[in-house]
Amino acid sequence: MRLGWVAAHLLPPPSEIAHTLLALAGQGLAGHVLVSTARVLAGFVAGAGLAIALGVWVGLSRRAEAVLDPSFQALRAIPSLAWVPLLLLWLGIDEGAKLALIAIGAFFPVYMGVASGLRDVDRKLVEVAEMAGLKPIALARRVLLPAALPAVWTGLRNGLSLAWMFMVAAELIAATRGLGYLLTDGRETGRADIVLAAIVLLALMGKLTDSGMQVLENRWLSWRDTVATR
């Protein structure tokens, strides 16, 4: 850039991006980050909560699996952006459509993690529980869910990172605040530095929340006898 190989207005140097970040910080940058984070968390909680409930049902009931799982697999194959027109029609351009899109993004990885985690529980452990005379609910609580937790957790982590992605998609379409709005704003005003600043913040926030998940994982799944927990 210094050598003039790339035009500075297209790829500004890191120093200028830092500058922009500082300048934006004085103009409500924290508000943008907060709005986006709140959307991601709300959408993630809704999507993941529903996914856990349905995933448990499908994972534990052969009949539910036969009825619901093929439909979910078909829905999963739909590209995220295909939902946008429908959500806009149904929910308008308000907050509802954005949260719904984020929830859809978070739903499928979590659903897959829960359902497959429950299906893959070691039959040998289930037999021990059977010998102990556990009833179905106790079996699910004491054996199936803990055994499925590693897969569930992977699903939650993937779901959270997808929630960030879908948040940007949602905010790019229609938003007046948030990191996605900054991206649009930067593009429309020809400010590559703002676009890059928003991208840097997205990377940072995504990494931050994922690290949080990892800390919890290390705490709750430390019993695993794996390369990671050696």
Next chain:
Amino acid sequence: MTVNAYPVLDVRVRRKAFSGSEVLRDVHLQLQEGECVTLVGASGCGKSTLLRIAAGLERDYEGQVRLDGQVTAGPTRDIRFVFQEPRLFPWLSVARNVAFDGDGSADAARVEQLLDEVGLAGFGARLPKELSGGQAQRVAIARGLFVQPRVLLLDEPFSAVDAFTRLKLQELLLRVARAHRIAVLMVTHDIDEAVYLGDRVLVFEASPGRITASIAVDVPQPRDRDGPAVGATIAAVRQALQRAHAF
């Protein structure tokens, strides 16, 4: 005073088949209180299936399992199973694994006493991944004893540990079975082990699985592993096994 007229365990299997092929036919086996019976036979001759039927894990067969004369339907607390692998729940501590069959009110004193009995005093807070294979199998035995069962079923429980650990685990099994007056039915591939532990050794024949010989081990415990009496019985079992499988 009433004398219990029934054997503690009575397993009668007229027929058991997996997808058409017959694995057990006309097997009848009784276990008296405090008795230790060992089962030997080639792999795939239905010994493990018989054990699973006795445990109530296998329900699709012709026949019945009686405990003290009462027909059982499914697993009961009076019969515990020690599997070939320890099958501990990896997310539970050793103490919680031992007390898994409990009603939730963790009986710490009893768990500690059982762990002490299997030589693992002070291991209660460890996770299964921190145990060696022999230690994990001892935890599995402690778990089997937790509900004070009448019958302990073991399916090649010591096959995955080294020879020295195996000898120690055999002593341990004899000791706890006697201390708790538990009847033991054990499948093993090791003829020495079958004779050393068993009051009776049942020899299995394959396809379909049947008991072809029942050899009493008339040697009082404690036994001398290298003594002539044990040696003679080992030879008898080996010959019966060779006849059954016509090597």
